Amino acid sequence: MSYATATQALYDAMPIPLQEVFVSAAGWISFRKRFGQAFQTAFTELQRTDLHSADQVREDQDRRLREAIRSATTTVPHYRDLFRREGIDPASIQSVEDLPRIPMLSKGEVQDNPESLRSLSYSNRKLISVQTSGTTGT
Secondary structure, eight states, X not given: OOHHHHHHHHHHHSOHHHHHHHHHHHHHXXXXXXXXXXXXXXXXXXXXXXXXXXXXXXXXXHHHHHXXXXXXXXXXXXXXXXXXXXXXXXXXXXXXXGGGGSOOOOHHHHXXXXXXXXXXXXXXXXXXXXXXXXXXXX
């Protein structure tokens, strides 16, 4: 019996007042997932930067890019090896204008060695494997 089927069977067996409590609890859990800490952090950041000038937005983008490059080259084996092999100093990537210096990731690289694209800072237990029916991009 699937989780959804078991949950529905449990719900159906409950008296109406308990069903109302169950629905309220499920709604609260859904609300917390949707509008929890990650949402609040993103919303606060949006409010902080909403009225920034174009120059301020670009500075923020460049700062975030530098953080992403630093993280990728220290925790993702593919990017650590790529930067070493290409002789690119991660600290030299300062803005979006520097991005063309980084070789594009190919479909074959992803298919041949997907594990090398996983950040070592995440536990395998926290990862969820999904498949899409999207296009191949060719």
